Amino acid sequence: MPKVKAKTNKSVASRFKLTGTGKIKRRRPGRRHKLTKKSAQRKRHLGHSALVDKSQEKTYKRMMVVG
Numbered sequence: 001m002p003k004v005k006a007k008t009n010k011s012v013a014s015r016f017k018l019t020g021t022g023k024i025k026r027r028r029p030g031r032r033h034k035l036t037k038k039s040a041q042r043k044r045h046l047g048h049s050a051l052v053d054k055s056q057e058k059t060y061k062r063m064m065v066v067g
Helices: 010-015 038-048 056-064
Strands: 024-026
Touching: 010 056, 024 056
Parallel strands: none
Antiparallel strands: none
């Protein structure tokens, strides 16, 4: 057991959520400003959440101190 407990990275914990199957959900970037040049379809798709890439999952889970 480590002598020092791992601390949760709060910026990562607030941006990502863990799904029931252990994957990590994220928001899509690009829906804050300069929306007039983006099409309605593009803005609509940006509203849906996405999953974090498999290569990044381990890093984010470690930062979130998951299991």
